[in-house]
Amino acid sequence: MIGTITNTATVIAGSLLGLLIHSRMPRKISGIVFQAIGLFTLVLGFTMAFKSDRYLIMIxxxxxxxxxxxxxxxxxGLNSLSDRLKTRLKISHAGFTEGLITAFxxxxxxxMTILGAFEEGLGGEPTLLMTKAVLDGFSSIALAASLGVGVLFSALPLFLFQGGLTLFASWLHELFTPEMIAALSAVGGVLLVGLGLSILEIKKIKIANLLPALIFITLLAYIFP
Structure with a gap:
């Protein structure tokens, strides 16, 4: 879990720095930064989506x-949970929920999340997660500067999700083949494309409602190797 703990720490540190910048950033600058994040998300999503050619089980x-x-x-459900957290902590920032979910x-x-978690879960050195920790640390600066304090709170679901994957890999590592991991990453890429479209306000997509696809792709890739 060293990789995930380090990753969580860098996101927290980067978010805090981004929040300091956020209070001093002109609206037009934060707007263009937000668009840059959306474009990057699209490129990353397309890159990941084409890592697997198992299109039938993907669809x-x-x-x-x-x-x-x-x-x-x-x-x-996620929006309601985020709103309750926002109310309980008396956070007034309007984009709290959007920042938390987008960053997550x-x-x-x-x-890198999936492969890195499996690398560490299988007993290897957390090289990928350490690299990801550095990248996420810098990304969280830009995200928090543009989206606000919700990015900081995304560190918690990051820890739970990535740490859970690491433990899952350590228990069931024999079930996962490179092809299954590639298919899982590809579906994750499709979700990122949808997220990019939402960030750019091209089309609002309920990405959270597509999350079960990650479970189905794992099951189908196992059943149809």
């Missing part, structure tokens, strides 16, 4: 995940 996973997520209404997806849907 089935996305469709089944979308139906499941919509029935459970995960997006509304950017930090947790990348291939």
């Amino acid at each position: 089935f996973s996305l469709v089944l995940g979308a139906i499941t997520g919509e029935l459970l209404d995960i997006d509304a 997806f950017l930090f947790c849907m990348g291939s």
Whole structure:
């Protein structure tokens, strides 16, 4: 868990620095930074999405995940949870929920998250997660400067998700093949493309309602190797 703990610490440190910048940043600058983040998210998502050519199980996973997520209404649940946290902590920033969810997806849907967690979970040195920690630290500065304090609180779900993947890999590592991990990363890339479209305000997509697709792609890649 050393990699995840380090990653969480760099996000917290970067977010705090970004919040200091945020209070002094002109609105037009924060706007263009936000657009740059959206464009980067699109590029990252497309890059990841094409790492696997198992398109049939990918589309089935996305469709089944979308139906499941919509029935459970995960997006509304996450927003409600974030709003309650915002109220309890008496945070007045209007973009708290958006910042938290956007940062969580950017930090947790990348291939380095999955591969790095599996690397450490399988007993290797957390090289990928240490590299990711540095990248996320710098990214959190820009994100917090543009989106505000919600980015800081994304460190908690980052720790739970990435740490959970690491423990999961240590328990069930024999089940996962490189092809399964590639397919999982590819679906994560599709979710990032959707996030990029939402950030750029091209199309608002409930990315949280697509999260079950990550479970379905894992199951389908295992059933159909």
